[in-house]
Amino acid sequence: MIGSATGGKQKQIAREEASGLVKWSRNNRRAITSTLFLIVMLIGFAMANPAVFSQFKTYRSVMIALPVSIFLVVPLVFVVTAGEIDLSFPSVVGLASYAFVSIVDQGGDPLIGIAAALLVGAFLGFLNGILVVRIGLSALVATLGMNFFLRGLINILVEGFSIAIPEIRGSFIHTLLTDDTIMIVENQGIPNQMLWALAFTALGVFLYNRHSFGVRVHCVGDNPESAAEMGIDVDRTRILVFVFTGIGAALAGVFSVMINFVWWPTTGDGLLLPVLAGLFVGGTPTWGGIGTVFGGAIGTSIVAFIETGVIAAGLTGFFTQFFYGLIIILSLIFQRFNGGRVR
Amino acid sequence: MKNDYIIELQDVTKSFGNVNAVDGISFGVRPGEVVGLIGDNGAGKSTLIKILSGVHQPDSGQIIVRGREVRNWSAAKSRESGIETVYQDRALAPQQTITRNIFMGREIKDRFGIIKVKKQYEEANRLMREIGFTSKVFDPDSPVATLSGGERQGVAIARALYFDADLIVLDEPTTALSLVETAKVFGFIENVRARGRSIIFIGHNIYHVFDVADRFVVLDRGKVVMTEDKAKIPVAEVLIKHMQEIAELGHATEASSA
Numbered sequence: 001m002i003g004s005a006t007g008g009k010q011k012q013i014a015r016e017e018a019s020g021l022v023k024w025s026r027n028n029r030r031a032i033t034s035t036l037f038l039i040v041m042l043i044g045f046a047m048a049n050p051a052v053f054s055q056f057k058t059y060r061s062v063m064i065a066l067p068v069s070i071f072l073v074v075p076l077v078f079v080v081t082a083g084e085i086d087l088s089f090p091s092v093v094g095l096a097s098y099a100f101v102s103i104v105d106q107g108g109d110p111l112i113g114i115a116a117a118l119l120v121g122a123f124l125g126f127l128n129g130i131l132v133v134r135i136g137l138s139a140l141v142a143t144l145g146m147n148f149f150l151r152g153l154i155n156i157l158v159e160g161f162s163i164a165i166p167e168i169r170g171s172f173i174h175t176l177l178t179d180d181t182i183m184i185v186e187n188q189g190i191p192n193q194m195l196w197a198l199a200f201t202a203l204g205v206f207l208y209n210r211h212s213f214g215v216r217v218h219c220v221g222d223n224p225e226s227a228a229e230m231g232i233d234v235d236r237t238r239i240l241v242f243v244f245t246g247i248g249a250a251l252a253g254v255f256s257v258m259i260n261f262v263w264w265p266t267t268g269d270g271l272l273l274p275v276l277a278g279l280f281v282g283g284t285p286t287w288g289g290i291g292t293v294f295g296g297a298i299g300t301s302i303v304a305f306i307e308t309g310v311i312a313a314g315l316t317g318f319f320t321q322f323f324y325g326l327i328i329i330l331s332l333i334f335q336r337f338n339g340g341r342v343r
Numbered sequence: 344m345k346n347d348y349i350i351e352l353q354d355v356t357k358s359f360g361n362v363n364a365v366d367g368i369s370f371g372v373r374p375g376e377v378v379g380l381i382g383d384n385g386a387g388k389s390t391l392i393k394i395l396s397g398v399h400q401p402d403s404g405q406i407i408v409r410g411r412e413v414r415n416w417s418a419a420k421s422r423e424s425g426i427e428t429v430y431q432d433r434a435l436a437p438q439q440t441i442t443r444n445i446f447m448g449r450e451i452k453d454r455f456g457i458i459k460v461k462k463q464y465e466e467a468n469r470l471m472r473e474i475g476f477t478s479k480v481f482d483p484d485s486p487v488a489t490l491s492g493g494e495r496q497g498v499a500i501a502r503a504l505y506f507d508a509d510l511i512v513l514d515e516p517t518t519a520l521s522l523v524e525t526a527k528v529f530g531f532i533e534n535v536r537a538r539g540r541s542i543i544f545i546g547h548n549i550y551h552v553f554d555v556a557d558r559f560v561v562l563d564r565g566k567v568v569m570t571e572d573k574a575k576i577p578v579a580e581v582l583i584k585h586m587q588e589i590a591e592l593g594h595a596t597e598a599s600s601a
Contacts, residue, residue, distance in 0.1 A: 023484060212456045219447050222436035229398055229434040230448030231419035289438040342488035343437050 029338050030283030031295035037281075037331050038302050045309035052312040056184045062304050063190060064259060067197035068093075068252045069300040072275045073282070074204035075248035077296045078214070078241045080279065083221040083288030086242060088128055088143040089249045089275070091150035093268030096121040096246075097253025098154060101163045101263035110173040117250040124150065125246020129239030147272075154265050162264045169261065178258045193255050197297075200251070204293040217241060222289030277324070278303045281331045287341050302327065347373055348407070349510050349541055350395065350426065355404030357390055364390040365401070366565030372510055377532060377542045379556030381549065381582075383590060386562040388545050389431075392514050395543070396428035397421030422449060427503035428512040433495050437488040442467040444487050445501050470501040475527065493524035500531055511535060512543045517551050529555060549586065553579035563589050 025032060046053035072089055079086045096117040103113035124146075131142045168174045177196060180189030208214035219227040220237045228234050252271070257263045282299025284291030303324070310323045348371035357365040365387045372378055382388050393399040394406075397418035406416050408424045421428075428434075435444050442463050451459045451466070467483035474497045481489055487498060496516065503511045513532070517525045532555050535542055546552040552559070553573075559582060561569040568589050576582050 027484065210458050210460060212450045212452050212458055215443060215450060215458060216448075218439055218443070219436045222438045223434075226430075226432070226434040226436050227447065229396065229418060229428070229430055231397070231417070231422045232448045233419070289436065341438070342486060 028292070028294075030290075030335060031292040031298065033334050033338060034282045034292075034295045034298045034302065034331065037334055038298050038305070041302060041309070041327065042305065045305070045313060048309075048313035053309075057188060058308060058312065060184075060188055060191065062301075062308055063194040066301060066304045067191075067193040068256045068259070069271065069275050069278060069304065070197040070297050071200055071248050071252035071255065072245075072271060073279050073296040073300045074201055074293055075241070075244040076275065076279050077204070077282075077284050077291045077293045078208065078217050079245055080284050080286065081208075081221045081288060081291040082217045082238055082241045083224070084132060084139040084238060084241065086125075086128060086143045086245045087140065087272065087276075088124070088146035088150065089245055089252075090268040090270075090272045091147045091154070092121055092124045092246055092249035093253040093256065093271065094154050094265070095124065095150050095253075096250035097257045097263055097267055098157070098163075100250075100254050101165055101257050104165045104168060105163050110168060110171060114173075114254055117254050118247055121246035121248075121250025121253070122243050123246070125243040125249075126239065128246070129242035132242065133235045133238045151269070158265050160265055162262055164262045165257070166261050168258065174258055177255065193259065196255075200248075201293060201297045208291075208293045213237075213240065218289060274303045275300060277328050281328055281335075283335050283338070285335075285341070289341075299331075302331065349374055349409060350424070351407040352391075352394070352401075353405040353407065355391075355394060355401045355406070357394060357399055357401050363565050365394065367404070368562075368565070368567055369404075370560055370567055370570070371407075372541045372543060374509070374541055375536060375539045376557045377536055377544055377555055379552035379559045380543055380545045380562065381552055381559060381586065382562030383586075385564070387565040388562055389514070390565075391562065392428065392430075392512055392543075392545060395421065395426065395512055396430075397426075419448070422506070425506075425509035426512065427506055427508035427510075429496070429499045429503055429514060429516055431515040431518065433499040435487050435495055435498060438486055440484050440486055441471065441481070441490075441498055442483040444498050445470065445505060447502075449506065466505060467501075470505055471497075473504065474501055474531070492519050493521060493527075496520065496524065496528070500528075508540065510541045510543065512545075514545045515547065516544070517546065517548065525551070549583050550579050553582055561586065561589060 042053070052058050072093070076086060076089070099120045100110075100113040100117040103116055104110050128143055128146055131137050131146070132139045176192065178191060178193050181192055181195070183189035208217070216227070216232050216237050219230070219232060220234050224234050227237075249268075253268060256267055278300030279296050280286065280299070281302055282292060282295035282297070284296060306323050306327055307320050310319050311317065351369075351371035353369050355365055355368050356363065368387070368391060380388055380391070390399060394401050394416075397416050397420055400416055405412050407413070413420060413424070434447075436447065439447075445467050446463050451463050453459065464483050471483065476494065476497060487495060490498065513528075516528050520528065532542055532544065542555075544552055544555055553576075557573050559569070559571050559573065559576070560567055569585060571585075
């Protein structure tokens with residue numbers, strides 16, 4: 001309906017409904033910004049080195065490890081939207097995947113290993129939630145402490161030894177999770193873990209926007225007093241986002257070990273900064289109340305392509321960090337055009 | 344025994360540290376009446392409201408809903424009991440859409456928790472029209488941050504309207520509103536009363552309270568110091584005189600009916 005200045009004393013003026021596309025882009029502008037940024041970046045890389053970026057294997061090489069970051073970034077969007085932060089996930093990845101690898105290494109069923117990893121992850125997330133929500137510690141400091149504490153625990157447990165599980169290759173669960181099913185070129189397809197990560201992202205998007213849990217996470221992060229006044233259990237919602245991150249970290253850990261066939265005492269360690277960078281590059285602001293799960297997945301993809309792109313463009317590895325920084329700052333400047341915090 | 348109360352508080356107390364914010368208050372609200380709750384700053388109005396709405400749990404005393412005592416009182420239970428509170432700060436999440444704010448804490452969802460987005464949108468659209476939102480610049484998907492103070496008040500009231508509450512608590516609803524917006528709030532109150540619902544109206548402006556209330560409850564230092572039907576008070580000035588006496592003496596001079 002288009003509201004026009006018809007007949008003088010008409011009280012009810014029909015509101016001008018924005019068209020579907022306009023509305024959609026208004027509601028998703030942060031994710032759209034990061035997606036455009038990824039596309040422009042890839043075009044830039046492709047122009048710098050058309051030979052490399054016209055080959056499927058370039059993209060495939062990124063898609064092998066990218067899913068690990070996606071399993072982390074999806075729940076982290078919930079955490080940041082709720083107005084919290086979790087810096088303990090690298091060590092949760094390590095400890096949860098240690099549970100998985102120990103069981104498989106001793107001949108246990110990989111499915112039981114996955115269940116154990118999920119339990120460990122959920123429990124550690126719950127522990128983070130208790131520290132932050134019930135005991136009232138700062139999320140930033142408490143989860144940073146947990147990151148050191150859990151990594152320390154891993155070191156004490158294994159005394160520096162890694163665990164290899166080559167026997168998992170060829171097992172049903174390994175094929176299901178990490179083989180190539182959708183073939184693109186001869187012998188090379190999209191790694192299954194990428195499909196699982198996409199499914200996880202889709203689930204996250206749905207939970208974030210269409211489920212009462214996600215909607216309550218938005219309200220709690222936006223204005224916790226109002227949320228409590230409207231009968232939302234603010235503490236429970238906050239604890240649950242930490243549990244969700246623990247579960248995501250466990251999945252990330254399991255996939256990481258499945259991909260590499262080895263668990264190291266350092267598994268997960270290198271993920272802290274790239275995943276957080278991907279989260280913010282993707283369009284989720286730091287202040288809570290809003291964010292984008294899809295954008296988070298795109299953001300981690302941007303970060304994942306930087307290294308490949310820099311090397312393919314003919315620059316030495318010394319340039320990688322420089323471009324990390326440059327691209328993160330550039331993309332945040334673009335996100336800035338989507339507005340600051342409104343009150 | 345007055346069993347016709349929608350909600351009744353019996354000897355309710357609440358203290359914060361050494362401060363007895365609510366110090367043994369008993370009062371109830373009958374169907375279809377508008378209770379004006381007045382008192383100076385620090386009299387305990389806000390605490391009492393937050394007890395009614397379940398944000399605070401009382402330290403002692405009973406909360407009786409339709410003749411039955413409710414234990415483990417909470418904000419969710421208060422809303423389930425048919426009490427909607429329009430808070431002074433509107434209790435809004437400004438970055439969220441109008442729709443999300445209307446259904447905050449009580450979304451329209453299926454048993455798996457999946458929100459019926461379309462239904463919520465349509466209901467929000469209907470409610471916005473009902474309370475007279477005719478602006479072209481926003482729709483149910485617009486963030487509340489884009490609205491004026493009066494429009495935000497409208498969103499908070501739309502909630503109470505949608506859930507068809509038996510008792511609506513309006514905490515300082517006319518503060519910071521324009522004359523036109525204040526008139527709208529009064530119209531809303533009349534509307535609610537006409538439908539047989541009850542209202543607790545909290546206000547600083549005695550004239551506003553006097554205009555709309557059927558009965559006045561005056562608080563001072565955490566206690567009910569006066570309860571009077573409007574029929575026994577001819578003009579607002581009399582009520583103001585009572586208030587001044589209470590402020591000076593701690594009680595009203597004329598006998599107050601309880």
